[in-house]
Amino acid sequence: MTNNINEDIVAVSVNQGVLDSVSNAEFYNPHEVLGGHLGIGEHEDCVTVRVLRPLAKTVTIVTQDGEYEASHEYNGVFMAVVPAVATETGHAVPDYRVRTCYEDGPTIVEDDPYRYLPTLGEMDTYLFGEGRHERLWEALGAHVRRFDDPMGGADGTPGEQLVGTSFSVWAPNAHAVRVVGNFNSWD
Incomplete structure (x- = not known):
């Protein structure tokens, strides 16, 4: 599907210093940059989606309504603008998957972990x-999460x-914490 949204005008902007920090796992709040973010004002019907896919050749954001080619923005950060979903109260980020093609590797379709809100509030x-949190075991550590998603499983398989x-750790003096997985080239 051809994207008829003018990304230069509509995209939620992020300065290069922040993109540099995000791509090097040094930014304190990657949810602020990565994932889907609704446009503001007259552009509230658009969503800017940013994903970190180091070494990717191409990245495509796949929604129920179409596919949108992401452009390489900076140091492995890719960005696409997609239509928002209309709701009774306004607009929302659509469910989506990320299709990533690597130069010498496979094409992978997977969910975006930044599509979800942080588990710590x-x-x-x-x-x-x-020093008064009385249910730390519910907030920290690893917790299996299950969702019924209109697009199906993590790879977009319908009906799954x-x-x-989710994994949360309390590390107030940590300089950088990075989770290693196939979504970041096992970095």
Whole structure:
């Protein structure tokens, strides 16, 4: 599908210094940059999707309504603008998958972990700081998550439940923490 959205005008902008920090696992809040972000004002019907796919040759954002070629923005960060989904209260980020083609490797279709909200909330971090969080085992560590998603499983297989693991760690003095997996070339 050809994208008829003018990305130069509509895309939620991020400065190059922040993109550099995100791509080098040094940014304190990658959810602020990666994943889908609704446009503002007259562009609220558009979503800017950014994904980190180092060494990718091409990246395509696949929604239920079409496929949108992502452009390489900076150091393995790819960006595409896709139509938002209309809801009763406004607009929302559509369900999507990421198709990544590598130069000498396979084409992979997978879910984007930044499509989901962080599992730690402001109240959790407040209670951590106060030393009064009484249910740490529910906030920290690894937790299997299951979702019924209109697009099916993580690779977009219809009818499958989406299953993944969220992992949270409390490391207030850490310089950088990076999770290693096939989604970041096992970096």
